[in-house]
Amino acid sequence: PSSQPVSTIGGNVAENAGGAHCLKYGVTTNHVLGLTLVTPEGEVVRLGGKSLDAPGYDLVGLMVGSEGTMGIVTEVTVRLLRRPQGFKTVMALFDSVGQASDAVSGVVAAGMLPGALEIMDKKAIIAVERGPLRVGYPEGQEAVLLIDVDGLGAGLDAQVEAILKICREAGCTEVRPAKSPEERLKWWTNRKGAFGAAGNLAPNYVVQDGVIPRSKLTEVLAVVAEVGEKYGLTIANVFHAGDGNLHPLICYDEKVPGDTGKALKAGSEILAACVRAGGTISGEHGIGIEKMSDMKVVFSPDDLAVQRAVHDALDPRDLCNPGKIFPAE
Ligand SMILES: Cc1cc2nc3c(=O)[nH]c(=O)nc-3n(C[C@H](O)[C@H](O)[C@H](O)COP(=O)(O)OP(=O)(O)OC[C@H]3O[C@@H](n4cnc5c(N)ncnc54)[C@H](O)[C@@H]3O)c2cc1C
Known part of the structure; x- marks a missing residue:
């Protein structure tokens, strides 16, 4: 994790x-x-x-x-x-999360299985770029797709090219290959630090862990944005796009009366939308205490x-x- x-x-x-x-x-x-x-x-x-x-x-x-x-x-x-013989990591920049999501669906539909396909939206990019893990994404960038391909060294370039062709067809505006293992590590450290970086957007955040069919990414992300507007909360999105596993980071300030309750309600509404889209309430974080009542949404x-x-x-x-x-x- x-x-x-x-x-x-x-x-x-x-x-x-x-x-x-x-x-x-x-x-x-x-x-x-x-x-x-x-x-x-x-x-x-x-x-x-x-x-x-x-x-x-x-x-x-x-x-x-x-x-x-x-x-x-x-x-x-x-x-x-066994450790893979080789890795290639490429960053693909898009003008919208919808385009990046379409690229992910296209890659999987074409029968390719990259090591990772991770998307960050504009708010998540702002959060990471404000902190010490910044990697220099263009200012105002709407979406970034981080692609990791691994396996036998001989086939990697061809795999990356096939994936990038699909990305370009989906509207990718720029592609940056990692130039060294150090740069690859820096990008992944940035991505993996995105939850903590939510602290650059608000004093508190709660992360949700809904799962949806990949084909519903654009539709459900629109609901996430609507829920954010409804409650007046910033929601940044970082997600395992290849698995359809969403991680909306719902930002709030516990010192503002009512904000914590709003963040929790927003989380439950997002999970309900995931279930309506054919998904479920947890991909990897489990149920614990916070999502106990959401169990009723998926189980009789x-x-x-x-x-x-x-x-x-x-x-x-x-x-x-x-x-x-x-x-x-
Ligand atoms: C910044 C951040 C990023 C994360 N990213 C991911 C991710 O990418 N993927 C992911 O799956 N999760 C992620 N998580 C969620 C969480 O960190 C993982 O699920 C992790 O596996 C939990 O391990 P832990 O040791 O921190 O467990 P804890 O949080 O300490 O415990 C979790 C639960 O497991 C129980 N438990 C702990 N140890 C044992 C044991 N030995 N035997 C029985 N029960 C035990 C505890 O009682 C508790 O109920 C993330 C969390 C954070 C804060």
Whole structure:
């Protein structure tokens, strides 16, 4: 995850964390082979193994993403991947987020699978450019698409060219290839620092984590803008465009009476719009406490009762992270 400098492997497993490169490499659950768990009753159990698809029920799959509500993970066996032989990183600039989103849909529809396709809108660009991680995006730039391609060195240039052709057809105005590994790192550090940079727009922010079909990016981003106007709040957008995973950064000032409530309501309205568009309320950050009531938007009372029954089979006394995930009945 972009929180990699501070997050823990246990937290990544608990949240089934994702991130910019999940388009190609999958999320945490795709890499966890086995784990050691301290159950709510204090028993130490070993689940899974050292290879894929251990026999019996997939209890590792159940634990990954369970948000610490079924026990504490103390040890994890992960699948290691070989480092790609080469990388190419290109920044593509667009006059609108809609054009950048169309380019992303075009790339995936053409059957290509880049390592990452990340978009930042104008407000997010302003936020990062005001801070120490600035990379020099043109002033007033409406949208930037960061493209990472990796794999065997021999095919990379051809892949990048094919992607850029689609970008140009979608209206890309300028392309900048990273000139060195240092420049690539600088761009990614800038992108991964975008959440924190929201502090350059307002004293507080709350980030949402809705997911939508890629083809609905433009439509739902228009709703995000409308919600911002309705509540009088700045909303910057940074998103894993290849996965349709939106991260609207809803900026507010907790010292202004009512602002916190407005930011939370705005977040719920955005999530409801994601669900209406055929998506869901969380891509990678989980439910926790903040989104408990939003669970009712995607799950029926029967669905929730079944999930609760699974939880209660493992933690009948509600000892692990009580009061999370499930909305009040
Ligand atoms: C700036 C920023 C960027 C982020 N970017 C991403 C991103 O790109 N992708 C993404 O998926 N998420 C992202 N996140 C969300 C979050 O950082 C990740 O989900 C991360 O995996 C959480 O790990 P953590 O160690 O910080 O967990 P915590 O926040 O400490 O804990 C999260 C939950 O997991 C439980 N937990 C923690 N450790 C264990 C354990 N060992 N066993 C059982 N339960 C446990 C905790 O009780 C808590 O309920 C971001 C957050 C921030 C602030």
